Amino acid sequence: MSQSRIKHAPALAQGTPWVLAGAVESLGQTVPADTKEEADKLIAVLTSGAGQKEKADACRSLALIGTKDAVPALAALLADEKLSHMARYGLEPIPDPAVDEALRGALGKLKGRPLVGVIGSIAVRRDAKAVEPLAKLLGDPDAAVVRTTAKALGRIGTPEAGKLLLEKLAAAPAALRPAVADACLSCAEAFLTQGKPAEAAAVYQRVAKAELPKHFRVAAAHGLIQTK
Secondary structure, three states: OOHHHHHOOOEEOOOOOOOEEOOOOOOOOOOOHHHHHHHHHHHHHHOOOOOHHHHHHHHHHHHHHOOHHHHHHHHOOOOOOOOHHHHHHHHOOOOOHHHHHHHHHHOOOOOHHHHHHHHHHHHHHOOHHHHHHHHHHOOOOOHHHHHHHHHHHHHHOOHHHHHHHHHHHHHOOOOOHHHHHHHHHHHHHHHHHOOOHHHHHHHHHHHHHOOOOHHHHHHHHHHHHHHO
C-alpha cells in the first residue's frame, strides 16, 4: 500500500456538509494479489446483509486499498442515509474516473443530506465534467444544496464554473448571496493559480460591485491587486 494513499485517506469532519476531506492522488494501478483478495472480501461485505458497523468498517478499509472494482458496491450505498457518508469516505481516494462517473450519476437521484455529501465529494475531486449537472442544482429549492453546489463550482474553478457563479451572484436572494460570493472568490483564486489573471480580475470586479458585506468587497479589492 502506498504511504501517500494512507496519508491522504479522507477524514470525517463533524458539523459540516463537507463530510469528507482529503486529496485524491494518482497511484499506480498494480495491486498485490493479497491486497486484491482482501478488497474483494470487503466488497462482498458491502453487497451482503451485513450490519451497518460491518459495512462502515469495510468502507473505511476500502478508502485505503479500494480500486475501480469497489466503485459499484460503494456507489450503491450513496442513497443510504446511514451509510452514505462512509460510502463517500471509501470512494474519494480511489484514483479511477469510475468514481467521478458514479458521483455525477448520483446527482439526479439523491435529495437532502446524501445529495449535499455527494456534491462535496465532487468538489474534493475537482471534477470538471460535473459542472454541467451541478449547474441544474444552483436552482434547487434546498438552500443547503445551493450553497454546497456553489462552493463545489468555486473549487472546480473552470471558466464554465465561473460563468455560472457570476450569473447566480446576480440573481441570488440576499440569504444566499454571501455563499455564492465566497465561491466566486474561490474560483478567482483558482484562475490566478492557473495563470489566468484577466479571468480572475473579471470575477473580482463583479464581486466588488455586488451588494455584499464589506469584507467581500475588501477581499475582491485585494484580489484585483494580485491580478496586476
